[in-house]
Amino acid sequence: xxxxxxxxxxxxxxxxxxxxxxxxxxxxxxxxxxxxxxxxxxxxxxxxxxxxxxxxxxxxxxxxxxxxxxxxxxxxxxxxxxxxxxxxxxxxxxxxxxxxxxxxxxxxxxxxxxxxxxxxxxxxxxxxxxxxxxxxxxxxxxxxxxxxxxxxxxxxxxxxxxxxxxxxxxxxxxxxxxxxxxxxxxxxxxxxxxxxxxxxxxxxxxxxxxxxxxxxxxxxxxxxxxxxxxxxxxxxxxxxxxxxxxxxxxxxxxxxxxxxxxxxxxxxxxxxxxxxxxxxxxxxxxxxxxxxxxxxxxxxxxxxxxxxxxxxxxxxxxxxxxxxxxxxxxxxxxxxxxxxxxxxxxxxxxxxxxxxxxxxxxxxxxxx
Amino acid sequence: xxxxxxxxxxxxxxxxxxxxxxxxxxxxxxxxxxxxxxxxxxxxxxxxxxxxxxxxxxxxxxxxxxxxxxxxxxxxxxxxxxxxxxxxxxxxxxxxxxxxxxxxxxxxxxxxxxxxxxxxxxxxxxxxxxxxxxxxxxxxxxxxxxxxxxxxxxxxxxxxxxxxxxxxxxxxxxxxxxxxxxxxxxxxxxxxxxxxxxxxxxxxxxxxxxxxxxxxxxxxxxxxxxxxxxxxxxxxxxxxxxxxxxxxxxxxxxxxxxxxxxxxxxxxxxxxxxxxxxxxxxxxxxxxxxxxxxxxxxxxxxxxxxxxxxxxxxxxxxxxxxxxxxxxxxxxxxxxxxxxxxxxxxxxxxxxxxxxxxxxxxxxxxxx
DNA sequence: GCGTAGTCTGACGGCGCTGTCATACAGCAG
DNA sequence: CTGCTGTATGACAGCGCCGTCAGACTACGC
Numbered sequence: 001x002x003x004x005x006x007x008x009x010x011x012x013x014x015x016x017x018x019x020x021x022x023x024x025x026x027x028x029x030x031x032x033x034x035x036x037x038x039x040x041x042x043x044x045x046x047x048x049x050x051x052x053x054x055x056x057x058x059x060x061x062x063x064x065x066x067x068x069x070x071x072x073x074x075x076x077x078x079x080x081x082x083x084x085x086x087x088x089x090x091x092x093x094x095x096x097x098x099x100x101x102x103x104x105x106x107x108x109x110x111x112x113x114x115x116x117x118x119x120x121x122x123x124x125x126x127x128x129x130x131x132x133x134x135x136x137x138x139x140x141x142x143x144x145x146x147x148x149x150x151x152x153x154x155x156x157x158x159x160x161x162x163x164x165x166x167x168x169x170x171x172x173x174x175x176x177x178x179x180x181x182x183x184x185x186x187x188x189x190x191x192x193x194x195x196x197x198x199x200x201x202x203x204x205x206x207x208x209x210x211x212x213x214x215x216x217x218x219x220x221x222x223x224x225x226x227x228x229x230x231x232x233x234x235x236x237x238x239x240x241x242x243x244x245x246x247x248x249x250x251x252x253x254x255x256x257x258x259x260x261x262x263x264x265x266x267x268x269x270x271x272x273x274x275x276x277x278x279x280x281x282x283x284x285x286x287x288x289x290x291x292x293x294x295x296x297x298x299x300x301x302x303x304x305x306x307x308x309x310x311x312x313x314x315x316x317x318x319x320x321x322x323x324x325x326x327x328x329x330x331x332x333x334x335x336x337x338x339x340x341x342x343x344x345x346x347x348x349x350x351x352x353x354x355x356x357x358x359x360x361x362x363x364x365x366x367x368x
Numbered sequence: 369x370x371x372x373x374x375x376x377x378x379x380x381x382x383x384x385x386x387x388x389x390x391x392x393x394x395x396x397x398x399x400x401x402x403x404x405x406x407x408x409x410x411x412x413x414x415x416x417x418x419x420x421x422x423x424x425x426x427x428x429x430x431x432x433x434x435x436x437x438x439x440x441x442x443x444x445x446x447x448x449x450x451x452x453x454x455x456x457x458x459x460x461x462x463x464x465x466x467x468x469x470x471x472x473x474x475x476x477x478x479x480x481x482x483x484x485x486x487x488x489x490x491x492x493x494x495x496x497x498x499x500x501x502x503x504x505x506x507x508x509x510x511x512x513x514x515x516x517x518x519x520x521x522x523x524x525x526x527x528x529x530x531x532x533x534x535x536x537x538x539x540x541x542x543x544x545x546x547x548x549x550x551x552x553x554x555x556x557x558x559x560x561x562x563x564x565x566x567x568x569x570x571x572x573x574x575x576x577x578x579x580x581x582x583x584x585x586x587x588x589x590x591x592x593x594x595x596x597x598x599x600x601x602x603x604x605x606x607x608x609x610x611x612x613x614x615x616x617x618x619x620x621x622x623x624x625x626x627x628x629x630x631x632x633x634x635x636x637x638x639x640x641x642x643x644x645x646x647x648x649x650x651x652x653x654x655x656x657x658x659x660x661x662x663x664x665x666x667x668x669x670x671x672x673x674x675x676x677x678x679x680x681x682x683x684x685x686x687x688x689x690x691x692x693x694x695x696x697x698x699x700x701x702x703x704x705x706x707x708x709x710x711x712x713x714x715x716x717x718x719x720x721x722x723x724x725x726x727x728x729x730x731x732x733x734x735x736x
Numbered sequence: 737g738c739g740t741a742g743t744c745t746g747a748c749g750g751c752g753c754t755g756t757c758a759t760a761c762a763g764c765a766g
Numbered sequence: 767c768t769g770c771t772g773t774a775t776g777a778c779a780g781c782g783c784c785g786t787c788a789g790a791c792t793a794c795g796c
Contacts, residue, residue: 011514013751013752013753014752014753015752015753023775023776024775024776024777025752025753025776026753026754026755026775026776026777027774027775027776029752029753029754030774030775033754036773036774037772037773037774037775038774038775039773039774039775042774042775054512056491056492057492057752057753058432058494058751058752058753059428059431059437059492059493059494059753060427060428060429060431060432060437060494060751060752060753061428061432061751061752061753061754061781062752062753062754063427063428063431063753063781064426064428064429064432064751064752064753064754064781064782064783065752065753065754065755065780065781066753066754066755066781067754067781069427069428071471071493078457078460078461079457080450080453080454080456080457081453082448082450084453085448085449085452085453085456086448088448088453088456089446089447089448089474092446092472092473092474093446093474093476096473096474096489101471101473101489101493102471102472102473103439103469103470103471103472104460104470104471104472105460105464105469105470106457106460106461106464108461121464121469123424124424124425124427125427125439125469126426126427126428144422146379228651228652229651229652229654229655230651230654230655232655233655254652257652257655257656258652258655260655261655261656261657264657283596283597283598284596284597284622284625284626286597286598287597287598287600287601287625287626287628287629288625288629288656288657289629289632289656289657381781381782381783382782382783383782383783391745391746392745392746392747393746393747393782393783394745394746394747394748394783394784394785395744395745395746397783397784398744398745401784404743404744405742405743405744405745406744406745407743407744407745410744410745425782425783426781426782426783427783428781428782428783429751429781429782429783429784430782430783430784431751431783432751432752432753432781432782432783432784433750433751433782433783433784433785434751434783434784434785435751435784
């Protein structure tokens with residue numbers, strides 16, 4: 001009914017702007033897409049008309065006509081952990097800087113469908129690309145995906161048209177963490193690992209092992225936690241009785257905190273008796289006792305780099321991927337690590353054995 | 369060119385499904401929208417055909433034709449803090465459960481444009497509703513918004529078509545936190561507030577004040593932090609010299625941690641000399657020394673409730689908003705709070721003075 | 737038999753934009 | 767002047783779906 005003056009309360013369309021500006025609808029489209037071949041005069045008139053009407057491009061129509069939604073979906077873990085949250089923040093920033101919108105779907109860990117269903121729902125939404133943040137090994141994940149996928153922190157799992165991976169270089173970071181303890185004189189380093197379904201956890205374990213192997217040190221049995229402080233605490237109770245243990249590399253800050261608590265309760269001083277290094281660098285742990293030595297994860301750099309590659313894959317499907325740049329490695333030395341106690345066996349410094357790399361050392365925000 | 373067999377490598381459209389199923393395109397549409405008046409037989413055939421072709425609804429087309437994008441945008445803070453991240457997780461879950469997709473835009477604090485530009489970009493994306501999570505007072509924010517907006521944790525700021533607010537009940541929680549300390553026998557309670565640009569911080573301050581006023585206690589000067597442990601530490605150094613101070617309510621867990629660290633370094637024991645209560649309940653702080661007493665924020669409940677109201681406003685614009693339900697209040701008592709030291713002045717228990725409310729008390733995950 | 741209500745189905749016209757193509761005109765070389 | 771290239775503009779045909787409406791068919795009561 002009433003086709004006459006067009007529904008009163010409706011957002012203006014480009015053709016209305018065109019009418020007001022005295023140009024064709026197509027010219028309005030050109031202006032809003034920053035296309036060439038529009039005179040300054042026309043551009044100005046269109047802008048003015050648009051302002052006056054409060055016009056904004058209709059994204060759905062644009063997506064339908066162009067076949068691209070200009071949005072990227074991210075599959076995130078539904079946890080509020082510092083690392084996961086930091087990565088998400090970094091991704092959002094990078095995606096927006098690249099001119100895309102961000103859609104988020106969380107996969108609650110332990111959910112039956114998991115990553116696959118999250119990816120599926122993103123595909124339903126019509127994203128141009130997908131970021132799988134901190135993927136876990138879900139077993140046989142198999143979704144038909146026809147947009148590029150970025151695995152932030154792990155190997156490709158799907159059969160995809162175009163896959164790109166980028167990561168924080170967890171293995172290198174883990175190796176540097178282990179080297180730090182070894183350099184302090186510890187005979188070996190225990191590892192409190194993250195859940196091995198996570199690729200990130202596997203990488204850290206790999207790096208730890210590499211550091212030990214490089215110096216021919218004994219590899220103590222690995223304890224696996226679930227990232228939580230509670231699991232770190234449980235691990236600490238187990239470990240506390242082993243008096244030969246003088247150093248632990250925990251795969252996450254929270255676990256390190258729980259671990260330290262259990263150790264201290266069991267009468268082992270940190271760092272005097274046992275050194276503990278964490279992983280992530282949640283800034284709050286500069287203010288606990290003892291302030292936590294940890295590896296800073298380059299969340300922002302990894303997100304930025306990854307999204308750069310992803311956007312490249314989206315926009316130039318045929319071109320080669322630009323070379324990946326290695327993320328920085330930062331060791332934040334605070335007070336939870338120290339040389340082993342005197343009475344402990346020191347490794348005789350076999351010549352030629354040295355830290356595999358000179359890791360850039362940063363002293364984190366100290367307690368003034 | 370080659371218009372014949374349709375571009376080979378393109379996602380199937382509903383009309384192709386229709387052809388294969390031997391029905392009209394409209395029937396396919398009906399099936400995928402769960403509309404009535406489709407025979408079981410037709411439904412089945414459509415489903416089969418769709419599976420065979422790997423068909424999925426094109427969201428852009430759907431949005432264009434229907435005028436609704438079935439997505440909700442959230443304006444979040446670009447920080448990885450536990451509270452903010454928890455709220456985002458809760459929102460995502462609630463939004464998805466309601467059948468909407470989630471788009472995220474962060475506002476980095478201190479950004480010039482701030483919330484307004486974030487809302488604007490969400491509007492450009494064509495969302496059906498907006499959630500402003502943990503809003504801050506940006507001064508004269510003025511965007512023309514014509515979709516419902518939910519302020520999660522604060523009062524309306526925009527001139528909007530439809531505004532709904534929901535919150536974690538920060539004032540009540542803050543009051544309960546203060547009451548807890550008062551009940552322990554402290555003469556008064558100091559407050560380490562969050563940045564007052566945040567409505568959440570204002571609410572907590574309000575609740576703290578209300579608790580003191582209700583008992584006629586002295587109100588010590590408020591110190592304002594920025595949520596960070598560093599700012600809590602700074603506040604702690606200031607406060608440490610005041611030996612009459614026996615209890616502090618910190619508006620955030622991280623600040624509480626920094627505060628405690630400074631206090632302890634200054635030689636004041638926690639909780640023996642000074643009690644400290646935090647706010648948020650980040651589980652990791654059950655494993656520091658001393659384990660932190662804190663108020664659990666009902667992030668999930670608040671997000672769920674808020675999104676429920678928002679979706680209602682979106683889908684039934686004319687109907688009244690359903691009544692809001694009050695979020696639960698949970699005090700997590702650990703070991704950073706205790707009665708004041710003996711030598712301190714006790715308030716003589718004026719008759720009739722009692723905790724304003726019996727707050728449900730939960731003992732948090734204790735260190736076994 | 738008829739009328740009526742209830743169920744099922746498809747034709748058709750957009751939604752508001754982008755891509756493609758045709759056109760118009762200016763400037764400039766030959 | 768002709769022919770060209772480069773710039774500026776608009777007409778037009780969809781993009782893939784949803785809303786509306788008309789039509790067909792069944793079941794039922796009278």
